[in-house]
Amino acid sequence: MSRQAYRAALVHMLDDPCRAPAAEACAYHTDGLLVVEDGHVAAFGAYEDLAPALPAGTPVEALSGRLITPGFVDAHTHYPQTDVIAAWGSQLLGWLNNHTFPAEQAFADRAHADEAAGFFLDQLLRNGATTALVFCTVHKTSVEALFDAALARNMRLIAGKVLMDRNAPPALCDTVETGRADTEALIRAWRGRGRLGYAVTPRFAVTSSEAQLAMAGEVAAAHPDVLVHTHMSENLDEVARVGELFPGHRDYLDVYQRFGLLTDRSVFAHCVHTSEDALRRMVGAGAAAAFCPSSNLLLGSGLFSLRQACACGVTVGLGTDVGAGSSFSLLHMMGEAYKVGQLRGEGLDPLHAFYLATLAGARALKLDDKVGNLAPGKEADFLVLDLAATPLLARRMAAAKTLADKLFVLSILADDRVVERAYLAGALAHARDGDLRR
Template sequence: MSTNLQAFRASLLHLLDDPSIAGDEAVVWHEDGLLLVEDGHVAAFGAWDELAGGLPEGTAVEALPGRIIAPGFVDAHIHYPQTDVVAAWGARLLDWLASHTFPVEQAFEDRAHADAAAAFFLDELLRNGTTSALVFGTVHRTSVDALFEAALARNMRLIGGKVLMDRNAPPALCDTVASGRADSEALIRAWRGRGRLGYAVTPRFAVTSSDAQLAMAGELAAAHPDILVHTHMSENLEEIATVEGLFPEHGSYLGVYDRFGLVTPRSVFAHCVHTDAADLRRLAEAGASAAFCPSSNLMLGSGLFSLKQACACGTRVALGTDVGAGASFSLLHVMGEAYKVGQLQHEALDPLHAFYLATLAGARALRIEHRVGSLTPGREADFVVLDPAATPLLARRAAAARSLRDKLFALSILGDDRVVERTYLMGRLAHARDGAKD
């Protein structure tokens, strides 16, 4: 072992598969565990009694009694330019875009504004325990340059892209097929593979892209087999009706994307609230993913995503905050919102499944599960230290918890950023509740 060895003693939790399919065998929980990190990667993860005897002589062990170490959260859908419209009142999707989103996105042409917004956004992710995310920029190339530069400085594993939008939007936010291609290709060349960064071709949604632009997006995805496709689908009934009017010959919303080569194993479709079983099965066949964004869907009155139906169809699902329509950066909060959405449909979400959706499922959707999403030895050491006693009510509730499920459920319903005591990126402290950093 190198001299760059860190040892943490705490309760440890991660998942190796979807527990709704694989059962509790997918859950790895050590009430008294040892996490070893070497050169930014997980060297060992297991029970204290089994691993402590093998520690090199003189290894300093940081004891974190009562804390839970878990993989960093993975946000499968979020908009960094919309940070300033979180909690914007009184509109549904299309009106909300026109009234709130489009006005604030126009400011991202200015690089100084984009830099300041990107820095705040990434620090907010880390404060909430999110270590990886799939992120929308704006139509401006500068917005993505700013985001990637800030992520590179923090050594975050982040995937983002420039919005493609050539119609049905303010002129200041429209590109063209040619400029959208040129900017996207330039960003791919400049950033893909630098540090821990990845790129996603990002048409906003079918409403704001012409046939020619969607075709170009499909060509980009085909030409670069290591980039993702990131867009929205079937979020809102007015949106769906608009798409049907714009593309009457395509059969379904997914059919629009399918025609242009955008339904791939590397595709993440945000929302899918009103997606029927046939299209969910098509997503499963393609290996594409749906990003379930319950906070946003409730805030905009978009509808109730059926996780049960999606899982029955074999569709990959992960959780997204969808900030700024989503009301919180906290994936703990989003787990709680997902439970409430399920309750309204008589579908009780298991807390272990919720935790999977916020960690390994997100990594799988972003095709980075070989890097992050669990704390399997060899993975990058992106992890959080959670404090179940972060508030007096949580402390009382956690002390009465009868099982791991009970404890995690309490965290998802009562928890927020205060629960995240520390966030680590490749073994380096990136956020601490007390303000300390490496």
Template sequence: MSTNRQAYRASLLHLLDDPAVAGDGAVVWHEDGLLLVEDGHVAAAGSFEDLAPALPDGVAVEHLPGKILTPGFVDAHIHYPQTDVVAAWGAQLLDWLTEHTFPVEQAFEDRAHADAAAAFFLDELLRNGTTSALVFGTVHRTSVDALFEAALARNMRLIGGKVLMDRNAPAALCDTVESGRADTEALIRAWRGQGRLGYAVTPRFAVTSSDAQLAMAGELAAAHPDILIHTHMSENLEEIRAVEGLFPGHGSYLGVYERFGLVTDRSVFAHCVHTTADDLRKLTEAGATAAFCPSSNLMLGSGLFSLRKACGCGTRVALGTDVGAGASFSLLHAIGEAYRVGQLQHEPLDPLEGLYLATLAGARALKIDHRVGNFEVGKEADFVVLDPAATPLLARRTAAAQSLRDRLFALSILGDDRAIQRTYLMGRLAHAR
């Protein structure tokens, strides 16, 4: 069989581990680097000087001077049906859901609408350098069919799920315990093993699911050990009070999910802004992940997630854009927002830690780090070409950068989709600016 090979010469940056834990030894940086891709997988990644002499005969090297190759970004929490309410003015979480989210989600019963929204959503991810994501659909099975079909066509490594929601929402957006189980099982059967897709059991949050539905979600997760659990927790103080009223005697918000078997090493809890240290330690013991969504937490006035507190408890954390409460699809932008949230708490975020949260940490949260997340040999070649000179201001600022951290910090504060020159999926060009 013939081998398809491509080689790219540029600066090369990726993480082998969390630099906040492992130190700078986790950082791989080659100012003059080379990435060799064979049949969609990383065959070599290192310095050009070391690797170029050993390149197989006939392999052309594309030189990208001034550019930086990084792994594709991994979004640990995002809602594709909320694309049309990005930048919607409103109050805080519960009112925002009622005024903006629930009305737009009702349209996803129509497959043509879902198809158009899914195509736009995935192309927007790729335009922003995001190659994998954990995605909320709506309560409609059609929403997930549309998302997965579009992702399969693009060969994206993507995980999604149908929302489970049987109370405290408009009737048009409520399922039942029985219909939610049937639809979820049908979606798992239809899409498991298709391309690079994965499934997540997706109760919206405790407020909109009955005891019986949360129990059913836990049963589904236990019956299918290859799928994730994706929901929200402790985002907003009013939401937390609502959960306390609906589930008295559970001790905490996390205690509700614990009761129904939803706290595992496959669980991703979006936000966790107001989670106690005790519950963070329980998340750590379970191996669960908190998805830090700084943009939406600021937009909705939910509060300030403390990365230092979570990491001090040993909790896994990854970064999410949380579109549409989040204001941008760009994980570069999210790194910048995470820095600002940290500054308000006197917890400055190291730029390299920010890159980790947007790449390998996300891959670990989604249980796909054996496939993507860095440039280790054998992994799938999902990567982006960053342009530090994408805008006049960015070009001027990065040209004066005194270190890798300085250059990366400028990209996270000043960069957006314009800084993504190209996005590749398994070595194939998926987006070019």
């Protein structure tokens, strides 16, 4: 048995702070001890409580000035869009045509997909995301490249081949038949290997015919351990276009529901322009939403009401949505979510923001039995954050008196330099100094 202990400040979430008292929703130890055995958490708590019970000979690494947190969970992102991050342009539909679709055509080439997948996963880890739900492209090889790269890193990752048979360049269109064949082959080959999961992935209703959406629902129903991952109600022009393509439906969500894509395993990205009625129908089905504040701002899509979604009971995770999202950092997304709330007149407590980036994301992805916090028995995916990574951060942290203060400062001032280390199943996967031999 391999065993290692880490002494530092520790924090993780036990529940939604909007639904439970702060003392019950969050565990914080200014002098804590994390014990890892064989890739799983063996103990998490106060050093004075746990140290006396440590087995003799257990190595303890002291990490003064550091904060250990669970790895972040990115509830929605696109690895093929890495090279169009920070692309100037119009709103959603124009941005897809001008930037996304041209970039995605290159992923027919396996060598290109391999290089992009490796870079993408390294950027996730560099920024502290240890779990992600990821869009690939329409090409089967794009999924294989990403899964190979994730398997090599022992990373918990869910992804899927995009289904898209209309309203896109011919080079990016599949058919109902090829989409089904590729999706089912990928599920057979990859689902459950290492720490991988699969998501049936129609891009959005605009680019899939009724026949393809029906096929996607059939495949999802036939494989009850896979997710459904798509976009919904991101942009007003998109919503109007869906209304034109699917007349007679109650709303955008009803389109997905008709074809069997509203399930307890569905993750709908954005939901910016989603009514309270639709949100409650999502809750009834057990579906989740991914809040992507950075991309919503960059594309001018609108301001998601986290308050409304939470009041309806929707499980909401936080997504970077690279490349319309401008950063791989979930800490940065916490800050962007706060700004969206400010524009809506809705405050966002720092503990709630931290919950969105960790346990809430794991709940949205149906992985909270494995990751999302550092409860004993869970997989030891965790971060060591340097609270003095930059001179400004160190100076500001010196004045931060509470955990909420510190988390808020991180959400506004942190970048990838804060992530000193990232661990996957107890093994060092990223080190700021480049040393992965620990």
